[in-house]
Amino acid sequence: MTRPPKPPARADKVSLLRYLSLFRRDILSAQPARLYRAWMAEFRTPFFRSYLVNQPDLVKQVLKARPEDFPKSDRIGEGLRPLLGNSVFVTNGETWKRQRRIIDPAFEGGRLRHSFPAMLAAAESAVTRMAPRCGETVEVEAETSHAAADVIFRTLFSIPIEHEIAAQVFSEFRHYQRSQPILNLAAFVPLPRWMPRFFRRDTxxxxxxxxxLITSLTADRMAEIEAGTAPADLATKIMTTPDPETGETFSTAEMVDQVAIFFLAGHETSASALAWALYLMALYPDWQDRLAEEAQTLPFILPNNLPPEGRSAKPSPDFSCVSSLRLSRDVFREALRLYPPVPMMVREARCPERFRDRDVPxxxxxxxxxxxxxxxxxLWDNPDGFDPGRFATENGKTCLREAYLPFSAGARVCPxxxxxxxxxxxxxxxLLRHFRFELSNRPAPVPVAHLTVRSDTGIWLRVRARSSGPGGPSSR
Incomplete structure (x- = not known):
């Protein structure tokens, strides 16, 4: 049976210089195959030691039981500071706690209902953009990036991706993504604060x-809030929520940092996961047909530029339809398992530890x-296989609790x-309700880690229109 693509593992033993070279190019293929079985592994450099931890109880200790003893490492954040500033992604301690106290209420369960119409509008817009491409081979990572960015701007600032500033941010971010390495020199060498970080000029x-551009959007929204004309979207909610302990709200400058990470985390990670999910559907067409059939039962409205046979006069869905997307949710969850957008997270031991009878300085x-x-x-049954039904099994349920971290876990779980x-x-x-995605004649994509887990040369799929008739979705 065909297995989803996986990057090649390196030999167990390579020189430090070779490892650093591989690591900077792609952190996934730089790792040895034994890490897929190891509970813990130690890596030494001249400057620090790293310990990769896979044992579930140790992961739980670091992320859930004692998160303050294992703050986020500055080494990863160093490469992103020019964009993220002092956002919630890179801060620790009291600064981070204050930021989360203000941000978290905007993402509570009840608030998702308010964001749903904006998500729906972005989904309809994505279908409208894809419709003229039927019959073509399309690079779907570019399309999912566009769709995910549209979701962020609509839910955050109530503007579509076609808005002048939103379009500029999206365009500039694509350039940033291509120019920004996953790590810069500071990740490997402990540079003093006063020393330059050697970021590329174009980065x-x-x-x-x-x-x-984000400062312009944020300042305009601050003025709308003061004038009482601001829409009730995520930006307004976050900018008007006071810290329950101090009563303070974010300043415009602080909000710029947070918007930067919302765009990076909310757009880049979603685009990655959705692109891989579409590839998996092309690789497993039986599952694709099952999801398309599920989608046919929902009251989706199709854009007017689609062929008449593909339209529907049914009312637009509301938030309650989310609970009906069971197969889609399982497939998306499995895509996140096989291709987690953030492949590695780094914490730092604040004090000496002992893990698995080994001293951790x-x-x-x-x-x-x-x-x-x-x-x-x-840990997992059939770990490299594609099986969305695994989460209904005892093994899947256990691993879902103990070995599934697409959004991190514990106090620092993604809001x-x-x-x-x-x-x-x-x-x-x-997308699957309207289109069939098929494998192209290009080589299978190989996952690599840039800002998130993307393919090495793009994910190219052939797109065909589906027709919806009495017998269900068909485009054969």
Whole structure:
């Protein structure tokens, strides 16, 4: 049976210089195959030690039981600071706690209902853009990036991706993504604060442009809030929510940092997961047909530029339809397992530890790898296989609790996790209701880690229109 693509693992033993070279190019293929079975592995450099931890009880200790003893490492954040500033993604301690107290209420379960119409509008827009491409071979990562960015701008600022500033941010971010390595020199060498970080000139320029554009949107929204004319979207909610302990709200400058990470985390990760989900549907057409059939039962309205046989006069769905997307949710969840957008997370030991009868010195880097944990051979049944039904099994339920971290876990779980699990299945269902995605004659994509897990040369799929008749979806 065909297995989803997986990057090649390196030899167990390579020189430090070779490892660093591989690591900077792609952190996934730089790792040895033994990590898919190891409970723990140690990596030494001249400057620090790293410990990759796969054992579920140790992962739980780091993320859930004692998160303050394992703060987020500065080494990963160093490469993203030109864009993210002092956002919630890179902060620790009291600063991070204050930021989460203000941000979290905007993503509570009840608020998702308010964001749903904007998600739906973005899904309809994605179908409208895709419709003229039927019969073509399309690079779907570009399409899912467009759709995910549209969701972010509509839910955050009530503007579509076609808005002048939103379009500029999206365009500039694509350039930033191509120019930004996953890690810069500071990830490997402990540079003092005063020393330059050696960011590429075009990376700095892109980050500066993006932040200038976001500052314009944020300042305009602040003025609308003061005038009492602001729409009730996520930006307004976050900017008007006071810290329950101090009563303070975010300043415009602070909000720029947060919007930058919302765009990066909410757009880049969703685009990655949705692109891989579409590829998996092309690889497993029987599952694709099942999802398309499920989507046919929902009251979706199709854009007017689709052929008459593909339209529907049924009313637009409301938030309650999300609970009906069971197969779509399982497929999206399995795509997140096989291709977690953030493949590794790094924490730092604040004090000496002892893991698995091994001393872990203070300052060591604790690496938690969803990529390896999600495919761990001693935890999951059929770890490299595609099986959306696994989550109904005892093994799947156990691993879902103990070895599934697409959004991290514990105190630092992504505040937008619930948002993503509505957005992803909805976009997936919408696209599969209208289109059939088929493998092209190009080589299978190989996953690599850039800002998120993307393919090495893009994900190219052939798109065909579906027709909806009495017998259900068909385009054969």
């Amino acid at each position: 700095r320029a892109s980050a500066r442009t993006i932040r200038t 203070k300052g060591s880097q604790i690496v938690l790898s969803p990529w390896h944990l999600h495919r761990h051979e001693r 937008g996790a619930g948002f993503a699990m509505v957005e992803g299945p909805l976009l997936l269902s919408y």
